[in-house]
Amino acid sequence: MTMREKLAWVCLITTVLVWTPYFVFMALLLGRGALNPGAVIAAFVLAVVLSTAFAIAGAIGVSLFGKQEPKDERDAAIDARALKVAHYLLAGLSFTAVGGVFVLAISRGATPSGDLLSATLMSQAWLLCFVASEVVYYGLQVLGYRRGA
Amino acid sequence: MSPLPIANRIRALRFERGEMTQQALADRVSVTRQTIVAIEGARYSPSLELAFRIAHVFGKPLEEVFQYSPDAPTG
Numbered sequence: 001m002t003m004r005e006k007l008a009w010v011c012l013i014t015t016v017l018v019w020t021p022y023f024v025f026m027a028l029l030l031g032r033g034a035l036n037p038g039a040v041i042a043a044f045v046l047a048v049v050l051s052t053a054f055a056i057a058g059a060i061g062v063s064l065f066g067k068q069e070p071k072d073e074r075d076a077a078i079d080a081r082a083l084k085v086a087h088y089l090l091a092g093l094s095f096t097a098v099g100g101v102f103v104l105a106i107s108r109g110a111t112p113s114g115d116l117l118s119a120t121l122m123s124q125a126w127l128l129c130f131v132a133s134e135v136v137y138y139g140l141q142v143l144g145y146r147r148g149a
Numbered sequence: 150m151s152p153l154p155i156a157n158r159i160r161a162l163r164f165e166r167g168e169m170t171q172q173a174l175a176d177r178v179s180v181t182r183q184t185i186v187a188i189e190g191a192r193y194s195p196s197l198e199l200a201f202r203i204a205h206v207f208g209k210p211l212e213e214v215f216q217y218s219p220d221a222p223t224g
Contacts, residue, residue: 002181072180073196074187145183148192 003066004075005145010058012138018051019131026124037120044127078144086137093129101125155194156216159185162207178202 025043029035101121163169171189175182178199187193188203195203204214 002183005183069181070179072184073199074180074184074193077193148183148187148190 002075002145003062003069004071005142006062006066007059008138008141008145010062011055012135012142014051014054014058015131015134015138018047018054022047023124023128023131030121035118035120035124040120040124078141081144082137082140085140086133089136090129090133093132094126097125097129098122153191153194154218154220156191156218157188158214158216159189159203162209162214166207174203174206177206 022043026035026040029039105121159174163171163174171185172182175185178185179202180199184193184195188195200211200215204211207214
């Protein structure tokens, strides 16, 4: 396994481990009608700190116990393919999220000026799109390396 | 995954060159060993420049190292 494949695994696992509980927590808050900015910001800061710490620890571990290798053309091809898919996914999901939040809010009886159409909910919807595209990006890198090309 | 339409004789040429290892070839052409593994297994088509570099290591013309097989199924 190359160093870059190991780094892709580290990023994939870190992203899933940190952000899955985060969004489960956000869904619980939303279900209870308690999606207030204070709780969201606290959880977000914690998730960013944990994500950064895990990623740094993983990168240090990989570089300490693995062979340092320059990025070659196959690495670049795998990265470009994954990035292309993740880019279109992020663009598509971002547009869908805006409509999805609006439909969710209306179905729960919100008015356009109500709390459910708040900047907090929109920001979480967009963050979910971003994290999903990151998972796909690293997942496709891992898949590319596993397939051999 | 189906093999790509570009076949190669890298494995045979490595053994003709005193059982050169994949790592040794990778170091000579500045790629990872896994890239050589993928090229040998016809799972990755190298760039023209890398193909020339590999052929240069073996001292062979490009067409003696890589062969295009248009009838092969593409992956």
